[in-house]
Amino acid sequence: MSKPRIAVIIGSTRKTRFADKPTEWFMSKVAGNADLDFEVVDLRDADLPFFDEPASNAWVPSSDPKAVAWQEKIASYDGFVFIVSEYNHSITAALKNALDQAYNEWVHKPMAALAYGSMGGARALEHLRAIGVELQMVPVRGAVHIGGADFFKVWPGAGNAPISEIEGNLENALGGLLTDLTWWTKATKAAREA
Template identity: 45%
Template sequence: MVKIGIILGSTRPGRNGEAVARWVYDVASQRTDVEFELVDLLDYNLPHLDEMMPPSMGQYAQPHTQAWASKIASFDGFVMVTPEYNHSTSGALKNAIDFLYGEWNNKAVGFVGYGSVGGTRAVEHLRLIAAELQMADVRAQVALSLFTDFENFSTFKPGQHQVDSLNATLDQVQAWSAALAPLRAA
């Protein structure tokens, strides 16, 4: 069975991302053909990148990097839940991505963005990063607006059309994750 990690890409106090990631997980968990797991960056307490060797070498010295690498290696694909800060993703998510290399390779990734313009600029940056990591980013994405999908910019209340967008994203991540399995096995 394909295993997909839903990565909560914000560590900010009072973050909207927690409600968004739980919604993604709740919708995804209704499927019986894929296994999903919510991965909260707060649980990994990653400092600013502190490995001496480049991640492409796969020689991780720090216990926190080894734990993070083990978790990411256990998945066939990902859904990244990202806020948009200053036209990009969060520093915490970028840092977590930068810790590793091979563990991301040949895996599918989909995106759920949130912000004033739906997190679309953050997602565009993540697509560029995914390409460098040899990830297959899917076309479908979810763009949640702080103006229409949140009450008072803080209480998450997505419209039904967002569930449809999420399901399309999950469909594509599942299909591409399965299709890339032979490359991961090689």
């Protein structure tokens, strides 16, 4: 079995987004991972239109070339880590749209998350997990949450410290995320290939 590929999907597209900082930290921690290959997938680069197909591609092939290109890209991965910002107690519109642009390509693949916001992105991640279940993904239990005083310490609108200053509070959660993601990625990949 080839080494599984994991897309690290940045869920915010705002010019002033915070997402790049936790993404860079996460990628530094998974560089050279023995079990999984991680690659950043930035929704800014996808340039997706708002979903405007007759139906999900579970039922009807998509016609928009950008949607089809997105589906092909997502299909090439064996699992996903979402970098989740919380907007008004939920995920961003850009992330919801990206999820809606595909269906078949998400099915039977695990998803994990690094979430952030004043409450650690917990409410947004709960919404994302519910969407993931509907898309037949496997949400793993482990997640990294940057919230409360830690968030305000590293967020540019407040302390703007490097994430290395709070990583001691994140490393146990990161270890749990990677353990869960590795197990479920190997299990679902083997099942899909069988």
